[in-house]
Amino acid sequence: MKGWHLIRLYTILFYLFMFLPIAVVVLLSFNPSEFGTFPMTGVSFRWFVALWNNDAIVRAFRVSILLGAMTAVISTTFGVMASLALVRYDFPGKGLLTTLLIAPILIPEVVLAVALLLFLRWLDMPKSLPLLLFGHVIFTLPFVLLVVQARLVGIRRDYEEAAMSLGAGPIETFFKITFPLLMPAIFAGMLFAFTISFDDITGTMFWKPGGVETVPTQIYAMLRNSISPEINALGTVMIVLTVALPLLGMAIARQMSANRK
Amino acid sequence: MTTPTHSVELSGIVKRFGDFTAVERMDLSIEEGSFVTLLGPSGCGKTTTLRMIAGLLDPSEGDIRIRGRSVTAIPIHKRNLGLVFQNYALFPHKTIYDNVAFGLKYRDIPKSEIAGKVQRALDLVQLPDVGSRHPRQLSGGQQQRIALARAIVIEPDVLLLDEPLSALDANLREDMRVELKRIQAQLGITTIFVTHDQSEALAMSDTIVVMSNGHVEQVGGPEDVYVNPTSAFVARFLGNSNLLPARVGAREGDVVPVTVDGFGTIRLPASRCTAVGQSDRATLVVRSENLRLAGDDAPVPGDALALPADVTTVDYQGQAARYFVRIGDKTLQAVNAIEMHPHRQGARVKAIIRGRDCTLVPEERH
């Protein structure tokens, strides 16, 4: 019994350690005071307004959202195609391909980032937005692949075979049967890809061309100069986005799959 | 040239998976409008055969013709076949109406006629009012009926069913069996049915194809394969038989004397010995319902052998009883209707085997 009490205490302390800083950031983002310190002098949205009026941040948001959306679309498209190939067909080198596609989540991100950069140097190409996008796609693809593959394995071949026996060709069968049944996973994969891309800092630092900032790199840049309360507000926005989006996505995905079972 | 009465013809079909041969040199002709069952134990290649006919698997060798046209090079979606699976495989994201109408969209059918055809198909499977529901809102039996409606609404050349009843519970299975047979007869559609359930096969088929280990053991009507098995495998697989090693004597007119060691000689009509050639060794098949147990005073017909037997086990089944009896050094099974009361365990009875009830099949090779 004693042991369990200790474990419980330990767990509580652990979570406090993990989440307290986040809670402090969120709390302080509503503090009207110039200095991000306790005690709070009231509740205000002034730092959020300041955020809105800060061109650099708005620009960073625009870059992040565009990058995230493109990453999501490209990653999901490739992820779905690769999953279909890996789950539905047999071909030589399948194991190797799976390993290659999943590898980016097993390799430390810094290593991946540097590797891609070295590769670029070898090709004698400058850093560019497409490179950043490419990096994000490589990095998010495994997540999409895992989600979509798991769902695809669960979709029995029967459905596709029934459709084909009724006269639908392979492409029609994909769009009328497989794709709709796969929709929840595709949706979830897209959200994953978007969130991961939106949140990413390590790879982005290495890959982004000069002058372009995403929200995380922007925060990082701001932190180097001063600790403005604006950063607290920005952090709060990021937390809401990266937590709420997947939750919302999961709820929608659950709703969708309930209609398809 | 092929005769037009043959709806499906397999010639020299072989299917290999790597080194493993799942189907060996299969030849089969299926008549237009008939109900043919592929019957055999698990893993004998029934599904593989069906999937080759459907176009879901390519045969390694051989040719498949449907209505005289070779289909080996034709992909599944151009074969015009109706397919029904064990797990129904109704599209879960479509309504019942859309499920049934699915195949019609790929055929040159005016839009105005689609609704009528779907409704007629739903009427045929006796579920006229479920069009707006989703598959998950139907019971297993209802889903299987819809799967059948979806397959027949396209007026396929052949209907292929892979164990369509085995996911249903026992009572429902019996109802569906009758239903399926009724619909098949009404439409006169050539049907290939896969099952490992012998009672399903016996009850529904015009022709049964008994398979084992990738090859055809016997093809015939239900009564034919049941009463006249041509191999020990078929005798063992269908119903319940006693298989006895026997020596075959020289044929005397229409009668063949067959000797079982320890039992004596039984005289079989030559018509029951056609599966055995000139060989002098064979296996005598005595169905357990044809091994009659009687009291000591019962009369013995002329072509019968009467042997003293000890009842070792009695398995009471209501209207009948199954006995295990010891005759000499062998244990045999007998299923007899019960008159008054069953024989008791330990009783000494007379086991009567009539020649005309026995079948001679080639000796089993081990």
Ligand SMILES: Nc1ncnc2c1ncn2[C@@H]1O[C@H](COP(=O)(O)OP(=O)(O)OP(=O)(O)O)[C@@H](O)[C@H]1O
């Ligand atoms: N894709 C495959 N690769 C390798 N072997 C296979 C494949 N499909 C089937 N087999 C083998 O071929 C044999 C026949 O399989 P099949 O599915 O036709 O059996 P079945 O008669 O339908 O059995 P059941 O009654 O269990 O459904 C089996 O031994 C099976 O393991």
Ligand SMILES: [Mg+2]
């Ligand atoms: Mg099977």
